[in-house]
Amino acid sequence: MKLKVKVPGLPEAARLRRYQPGHPLVDGPVLIASAGGRVRDVLSAVIPSPSSPSPAAGEGGSSRWAAILFDGTAMRAIADLGKLHAFTSQTFRNLRPSGRLILFGTPPEDCSEPEASATQRALDGFIRSAGKEARLGSTANLMYVAEGAETVLESTLRFFLSGRSAYVDGQVIRIRPAKPVPTQDWEHPLKDRVAVVTGAARGIGAAIAETLARDGATVVVADVPAQGATLTEVANRLGGTALQVDITADDAPQRIAKHLVDRYGGVDVFVHNAGITRDRSLVNMTPEQWTSVLNVNLQAQIRINKALVEQKVLRDNARVICISSTSGIAGNRGQTNYAASKAGIIGMVQAMAPLMAKRAATINAVAPGFIETAMTKAMPFATREIGRRINSLNQGGLPVDVAETVAWLAQPGSGGVNGQVVRVCGQSILGA
């Protein structure tokens, strides 16, 4: 279990609300306000019995809100932002523990007037600051919903409302128009989907496989042959198949493609999770340390993606999710190789996104911050304790937090989220 260490001067970590099957979407009343926007109807449709701000009760009065939602998609002038301030300043303190502040805007780059762009972009700075002020495990996130993307908002809205997004904080997500795919069963949104997870024998990969299986997917778990014993356990626990493969091997793309075509006729979800670190200061880094990290973390993904696309292994509506790292965004001492590889992933994701969109498919990067795994357990105490604490939630995340984020992006209904980088870092001050 998690180590509870009290560090003087640092606030205690709140226990985060995390999703369990059967949990309701939110654990209390939800307040919805708008400055006359486009997504209000979607919000009201998803949330069972939303409340509206009532002036008599002082904008929500003394209720303890599980979530407060603000539709700012129609805001075009700086003056409009006053409504946001008025609403949130009244209600923010009444958020329950693990509450949610979710803002909806229009992508600034879609606005024609400079002031409209400025207004929308202002939401970005606002939400990041609100995230830092939120207490007791509450989070603040911003969704930029492009015109026409209202129909594909639901899976993302549900993710951020629920305990699935426990450690996702201070994030800005763009949702673009895509082919709407209705979800029948929100407890099993991945039903009938075939998903591959690399590096699934342990750690974050095993958690991803477990979460995808929980959500209804048939999973193929892949890892190096040396990890075969634990890989077998994961596969047998989840009722999936084990694929022993070193993703850097020459024939790995071919073997993976063949396994998927032979056994499943293709694949719907591919999660590139396998990754390694070989930390060394730049001046001391050997070519071997450099090459092995770039090969496993980046080159292998590129080769496998190429094979999956060229051989049409990815089915329509496929989802590719690549595990990056906040180190790839912020950089990290001793990790020039690792950060280069993880930043490279973001480049690959952004380049492939338009191609994927043509087939109603998506590719996204998930960048974990400090996640409690065997890797982080091995860090020296002080480094580890700092890594854990330098984020808005004052704690490290769990492998399941990364897994839930992957599972959301994997949903057939998440086609509106493409080419993006979602950090799972509790709003770490690194790589913000």
Add this chain to the structure above:
Amino acid sequence: MADLRRAAILGGNRIPFARAGGPYARASNQDMLTAALDGLIARFGLQGQRLGEVAAGAVLKHSRDFNLTREVVLGSRLSPWTPAYDVQQACGTGLETTIHVANKIALGQVESGVSGGVDTASDAPIAVNEDLRRVLLQINSAKSMPQRLALLRKLRPGQIVPETPRNAEPRTGLSMGEHAAITAREWEISREAQDELAVASHQHLAAAWKRGFFDDLVTPYLGLQRDQTLRPDASMESLAKLRPVFGKNGDATMTAGNSTPLSDGAATVLLSTDEWAKQHRLPVLAHTVDAETAAVDYVYGGEGLLMAPAYAVPRLLARNKLTLQDFDFYEIHEAFASTVLATLKAWEDSRYCKERLCLEKPLGPIDRSKLNVNGSSLAVGHPFAATGGRIVATLAKLLAEKGSGRGLISICAAGGQGVVAILEAA
């Protein structure tokens, strides 16, 4: 009776073979076979499925393991509604179980099944000696405590010495290696030729591991990731240094380097009809064609203990109207290098073929580059009952890689027996 169907081999899984007393020293037959079976289940996604049957066995078996394979199924992720039974035919066990399952598939009795075997030389059963066993049985049936104590007092130290299983033929008192040494001398198999075969076995196995051939055939177990006996750097020079261990005279040629070591391990094979494979979207690697078992009278009949395959193969070839040269791969179990070489020499010997095998002309030589191309028991190790499953899965994958052709399997076994079979590419 139903029309015969072809039995398909879909793949296999084994654990790396270990040296006796090595990393699996504390693992039981049941532990190892369960690990191999669970790996097979994971590879093919068989969790919770009811298969037609699981047939496996062990040569060195505890009496408590009377229902070994069924217990393994119950401890595995297969459906507990999958029946299972044990087979024991010495080193032929693994291949014999494959033949059993394949035959039932051919006859329409089952649609799918797993064959295999396991052995541990580390956790071998130790029996009390016969005298002690009798006294213990009497004590058990004695009516009163004084009677029991009286019986106990009659025990003598010599009666308490345990009987460890010996690798010896009950009817000759000779170990298998000593038998093989006699055959080696008869056939004048040189030390160099034996060492050459052993070096080739190590080199072939090392190359196969290196190119990832075993990535989908082996699952690590208890920290062991590769066959422990494998010496990638084995050479004629290193083998030449070893002293002979079998054979009594000055011309003894058999060493620990060209004989298989005592080993621990387990192997499994998945078989089914083509139809079942298709329904489960599992590619077929190979089909079983036919099999033959032979036995020789090594006690009074003047034949070598391990020479039965020499008899089984011509019978199998004749029935299938094939010649010995009609194969793309030969998997001849390397119990001892000399056994393989004596068998090959016998097939080339016109007199032997005529007088012993009753053939008009010798079977002739084989293309040695097609022999044990990915190594065999000298390098892999030889947990007796596990070897058959290892060979079947290896050959099936070789045939699938080649995409055509046929392979011959030949396994010699204790008691003067030999089990041989033909597979062909799917």
